[in-house]
Amino acid sequence: MHTPGAGPAVEAVGLVKRYGRTTALDGLDLTVRRGTVTAVLGPNGAGKTTAVESCEGYRVPDAGRLRVLGLDPVAQAAALRPRIGVMLQRDGVYPGVRAMEMLRHVARLHAHPLDVGELAGRLGLDGFGRTTYRRLSGGQRQRLALALALVGRPELVFLDEPTAGLDPQARHATWALIRELRDDGVTVLLTTHHMEEAEELADEVAIVDAGRVIAHGGPAELSRGGASDVLRFTGRPGLDLVSLRQALPVGSEATEPSPGNYRITGDVGPRLLATVTAWCAQHGVLADRITTRRHTLEDVFLELTGKELRP
Numbered sequence: 001m002h003t004p005g006a007g008p009a010v011e012a013v014g015l016v017k018r019y020g021r022t023t024a025l026d027g028l029d030l031t032v033r034r035g036t037v038t039a040v041l042g043p044n045g046a047g048k049t050t051a052v053e054s055c056e057g058y059r060v061p062d063a064g065r066l067r068v069l070g071l072d073p074v075a076q077a078a079a080l081r082p083r084i085g086v087m088l089q090r091d092g093v094y095p096g097v098r099a100m101e102m103l104r105h106v107a108r109l110h111a112h113p114l115d116v117g118e119l120a121g122r123l124g125l126d127g128f129g130r131t132t133y134r135r136l137s138g139g140q141r142q143r144l145a146l147a148l149a150l151v152g153r154p155e156l157v158f159l160d161e162p163t164a165g166l167d168p169q170a171r172h173a174t175w176a177l178i179r180e181l182r183d184d185g186v187t188v189l190l191t192t193h194h195m196e197e198a199e200e201l202a203d204e205v206a207i208v209d210a211g212r213v214i215a216h217g218g219p220a221e222l223s224r225g226g227a228s229d230v231l232r233f234t235g236r237p238g239l240d241l242v243s244l245r246q247a248l249p250v251g252s253e254a255t256e257p258s259p260g261n262y263r264i265t266g267d268v269g270p271r272l273l274a275t276v277t278a279w280c281a282q283h284g285v286l287a288d289r290i291t292t293r294r295h296t297l298e299d300v301f302l303e304l305t306g307k308e309l310r311p
């Protein structure tokens with residue numbers, strides 16, 4: 001169990017990073033609380049990797065203030081490196097090395113590594129432990145990269161798209177491992193393109209677009225913001241909407257977007273559904289095809305960035 005230190009795990013204020021005429025980070029503000037899982041979501045080219053690699057000390061911001069576990073990731077890299085785990089998208093592994101050799105080697109570099117055999121079992125590395133890196137499949141490399149990031153028992157782990165390219169079984173094993181890390185007091189900062197991953201894992205979500213954090217909060221809190229949930233039903237055209245609206249809870253709205261199709265927005269839950277069906281019963285309306293749709297994190301992402309997440 002890690003004892004949470006003082007202050008946030010990551011504190012970025014007004015980070016700017018330019019590559020020639022491209023502004024990758026444009027005043028990015030991000031705070032990651034210790035002992036939480038924070039997911040950074042954003043469309044391609046939004047600046048996620050640049051932000052994470054700046055935290056790891058691999059890129060140097062042009063402006064702004066950045067502290068990771070209270071340290072400057074570039075000026076105090078020697079003190080920071082042993083305390084963080086890094087999973088890079090592209091890997092700097094010698095192609096002739098065998099998977100388990102690599103893992104054992106990295107474990108030896110740390111003072112208190114995890115049990116290599118157990119970690120390998122958890123991530124399903126056993127089946128390809130003697131395979132050289134160059135012969136590993138994309139998903140196997142991904143699992144090895146995750147193991148390499150975790151084996152040193154870091155206080156803070158950066159996971160860049162940790163489940164990209166993994167089959168569903170490996171993805172669920174990875175999620176379980178990340179939850180255990182968090183329960184053990186480890187702070188996790190991950191990037192993802194998968195809304196489901198953010199909703200499953202994250203205590204906090206930061207949506208990045210064009211080099212800035214444009215929304216930050218718990219997944220449920222973010223999903224509640226913006227557009228409303230929707231309840232739809234069909235019935236005979238021309239129902240008395242004034243009367244229906246009077247029956248609905250405050251903050252709900254009823255419309256008939258096309259004849260016989262009704263749309264109710266608001267806090268869609270059992271109470272609203274009961275109100276609508278009771279109103280229909282009182283007015284002799286046989287409501288048909290009743291559907292409810294909760295507003296999801298994906299809707300928020302789409303509204304804010306104008307782009308779809310990857311399925």
Ligand SMILES: Nc1ncnc2c1ncn2[C@@H]1O[C@H](COP(=O)(O)OP(=O)(O)OP(=O)(O)O)[C@@H](O)[C@H]1O
Pocket residue numbers: 019022023024042043044045046047048049050051
């Ligand atoms: N080394 C570099 N040299 C020049 N431009 C770069 C470099 N690294 C990133 N960029 C540019 O900076 C912007 C942000 O890139 P970054 O890789 O941080 O985005 P990302 O959100 O991680 O994207 P993706 O989801 O595609 O991985 C992009 O426009 C990218 O082309």
